[in-house]
Amino acid sequence: MERISRYILIAVTIIIAALFIPDFYRKATEKNIRAPFATYSSVNKDFIIFRRTNTDIHWEDTKGNKYTLEEYEKLLPLTYYRQLLADGTMPDSIDGIAIDTKELQKNRVHFRFKPKQLDVPSLGMYPLFESASGRVNLSLPPDMFRIVNSGIEFMDAQTNTLNAEKSETFTKKMKDAGFVFPAKWINGNPSVRKAYDEGYFIKDSNDAIYHLKMAKGVPVIHNTAIESNKGIITVIPYEVATHEFYGFAIGKDNSFYVLSTDNYKLIKLPVENFDAKKSSLQVFGNLLYRNIIVTNRDNMHCYVTNRDYNLVNELHETWKTSEETLAGKAAEYLFPLTITMTSKYSSVINPIYKYSLLSIPFNIIVLIIYIVLLIRRKSDIKLYIPEIIIIVLTGWFGLIAIAMFPKARKMKQSMIKGFINIP
Amino acid sequence: MDNIIECNNLTHYYGNRCIYKDLNFEVKRGSILGLLGKNGTGKTTTINILNGYLKPTAGNCKIFGENSQRLSADTKRRIGFLLEGHIQYGFMNVTQIEKFFKPFYPGWKSDAYFELMNKLKIAPRQKISTMSCGQRSQVALGLILAQDPELMILDDFSMGLDPGYRRLFIEYLKEWASSQNKTIFTTSHIIQDMEILIDDCMIMDYGKLLISMPTQEFLNSFREFKCTVDKNNIELEKNNLIRNYEVQHGKLSIYSFGKQDEITQYINNLGINHGDITESKLSLEDAFIGLTGKY
């Protein structure tokens, strides 16, 4: 039993070492490599890229021309109209379209997606806003709903009791619309800080996606009729002033869609290089264009479309990541095992285990040192085979663990006979 | 007569330092054996090996035929320990501690324990940690007598005790051991106490067992031979005859198992000028110092 206990302690020590030591090293050596940020100019129909290092910031187009802040803003009147109006340099029209400030304001879109949004643990309670109250601002409803096997339940927050009548009404209406309980996922935008509310998109047990909201206290439920073969893994509601879409949707095959308000039509965005688990995506919209930026660890892609989501221009950039610097590469030789518990790709703890085969030469060096020490202590090497295997696999992490939790020592018989007795 | 304790080729090193090598001894049933030796000669080492809290580098100790490092539960029941300093659970009081140990030992003698406890002037709920050294030793003694084991291993039973408690300890132990043929293995710094208690003695000195014999036999055969000499820088070879010697203030003292005439002839042969040789019997303490020296 002592042996089992010892090996458990050694294993846990190696895990802790793999958790902390590479992380300390990374914090000490990581370079801040900033992804470039690109916008699309409606004036010269080119990308303006914002590049920043620790010492210098500037904007440049794809041909390498550099711009100051003022010149940059002048190239982006659809975005910086407030500054240009204040400066008196705002043009009256672009591409033959007259500029109306209110329209510019209304057509602004800034949507961000990060992979960690996909696995935020849900507590299963949601506020269903009154979407047609007649008031300018939304207010929090007095209850929150959850969906259970038998239907939808509204819990009144003040009394912590079930509002049976409301629950039954909504359940019946949803069942009548064909909804099969329970739900597989529920997606909405539960903030009051938005212009209006479009409720929730809910996938039922049969993979049909329904749209639920409440207008004047009455449930409004529609089957979006989005084909299940599209494999929509999530809908991300995003309310815009133009009411032209409900938000965005992501497919199993990493397709990114706009979910339009025109009968829930899915408009596929012409983006590639998007991996919902690893890429962040931003949509910048103005009166004329949509600029969709997909950013990965070592590359970035801009896709500019017109308002009908047809591709107009694109830009691709790559760079070296911190892992590819000298310090980053050295890490692969130094650390046999690296475990990270938290990452920017996940909202929950999802440990990532990385075993580096490149560390094996270093492990062998550590093993040689260990064996030399064993010989000097006149230990019987045969008894240390498990320790040798541990060090071959885990290098100096294993050595630390074995040093912290030593084995019961047995002296070699030959050594005892060789000692001279003290008279 | 069976051997309760048997140690074979006992060897121990602390790091590279050898304490002893190939030590062999046995303790027969009914024997009260005392292990004597200066500090650092391996007394504590031996006791720790015997009570299973030190693994010897080589060799083994058998108690009741079992390896002392791996005693079975039943064998442990037959052995009573006294740890150095009369260590006990300080967080219990005298009642709790008896109640704790009792169920482990089927032959537990509560009367023996409480007889001693009633002599103690303590509050019934007083924690053992708040008692004096002597009171604690009485608790330890009471517990070990109540356990009534076949073998007792005592590590320095007199440590920290004043004469009254020491005498109490010895009297109780001797009475208990002799009336029931029990076996005791003990060490102590205070050799006068050992003299009263032990029947057999073992004297260790830096890696070797010097003697192992009944105390009486030792005291009957080991003598001090004293004479005046004319110079102080006499050097003698230590051998079977001359076990130890000392020259101080013009007096030569020789400690030996031999007879007076042997001694006389030996030093005459060495050409040492000396006065009359007087032979004296020794107390155990003097014999011990004589055998092992003052340093």
Added chain:
Amino acid sequence: MNYLLYRKEWIKTRWALAALALLSIIIIVNVWITVNHDLRFVNAPRYWNAVVFEGYQFYGRWMRYIPFVAGIVIAIVQFVPEQYQKRLKITLHLPMRENRILLSMLSFGIVMLTAIFFILTALLTILSIIYFPVNIVWAALSTVLPWMLGGYAAYGILSMIITEPVWRYRIPQIILLAGVVYCFSFGYAYKIYNNILLTITIMAIALLMSLIYSGNRFKRGEM
């Protein structure tokens, strides 16, 4: 015969256990008063939304530390008296196999720790059920669970450290304890341990028997 040892363990630990139980009650009462107070000042829907969407942990900042404190305190009051003057020698000489003795002491500590956690969990559940729907209660409990598992892990490792006979080994072992506690004590959001609950449960259970390692080293007289 295990329960005979429990009597000694109980004498050593009963005051500390009472203090821990009292502390748990005080913490929960404090949570209850705070939630009650806040619900009077912030309207209930706002409060619920803060819990669900802003990750507001209604049971307070201190809840995270209680299980670790409990594990550490029980390990200290059980094993420091045994380590003092090497009294563990007396315990290990009792007529039972040594590993059984050690496991018996461990099982007592585990039972006591579980009792404290039960008090904490039961009171927290009762309090939460009054104010919150079962979804929120479940989320709270599954967030607190990893901390309790960490309490067991801390107990297991600290009992080993206290019993380790050689001073210099204790120092890196304490660093290990800190690392393990860190692993079990993430608390910035509800349910963040959901994906690795099984892993950390296995780790906590495995670490509970660490005492066997150092207890046997003590028995051998390692230096």
